[in-house]
Amino acid sequence: MAVEFTSSWHFDAGVLIDEVNTPQGLARWTGTYRSRLGMAAGAPVEVGPCDVTTALAVRGAVRDLLDAMVDRSVPPRSSLDLVTGQAQRVQAARVSWPPAGPQLEWPDGMGTMDIVSAQVCASATRLLTSPRRELLRRCPAPSCVLFFTALRTGQQWCSPACGNRARVARHSAKTR
Numbered sequence: 001m002a003v004e005f006t007s008s009w010h011f012d013a014g015v016l017i018d019e020v021n022t023p024q025g026l027a028r029w030t031g032t033y034r035s036r037l038g039m040a041a042g043a044p045v046e047v048g049p050c051d052v053t054t055a056l057a058v059r060g061a062v063r064d065l066l067d068a069m070v071d072r073s074v075p076p077r078s079s080l081d082l083v084t085g086q087a088q089r090v091q092a093a094r095v096s097w098p099p100a101g102p103q104l105e106w107p108d109g110m111g112t113m114d115i116v117s118a119q120v121c122a123s124a125t126r127l128l129t130s131p132r133r134e135l136l137r138r139c140p141a142p143s144c145v146l147f148f149t150a151l152r153t154g155q156q157w158c159s160p161a162c163g164n165r166a167r168v169a170r171h172s173a174k175t176r
């Protein structure tokens with residue numbers, strides 16, 4: 001979820017797109033990842049302008065941590081505090097077990113963006129403190145800002161399209 005959330009800011013056909021910088025966009029993103037966020041199928045997605053501010057702050061802080069990991073540096077203290085503070089909030093959820101199967105029950109006071117922040121930040125702390133962190137990469141292709149986990153040995157790019165673009169860029173640099 002952490003990597004997916006940072007990917008809400010990405011290039012599409014050379015244009016930088018932000019999927020969560022409006023309440024509508026943030027609601028759409030949340031709806032798409034609803035089940036992975038541990039939200040019940042019928043749970044309402046309610047976000048407003050303040051939630052967009054929170055989403056952008058959370059995403060910036062998560063990116064700081066992922067950047068620090070791939071650069072082998074140390075992230076700003078404020079970003080680390082924001083992410084670990086939000087991650088702790090997943091502990092407010094209880095597991096209930098209705099006939100349809102187990103599901104997370106979030107406290108009434110936790111709104112949509114509280115759940116998104118908690119889950120994204122918990123995902124970030126799990127990733128960064130597990131052996132999978134060694135697979136974290138920042139895509140080196142031109143016009144790409146995405147992080148990915150290199151699940152295939154030798155995977156260099158976030159997608160085949162980025163690999164192709166990088167090869168074309170290298171070729172044209174050589175012919176120049």
Ligand SMILES: [Zn+2]
Nearest residue numbers: 139144158162
């Ligand atoms: Zn890429």
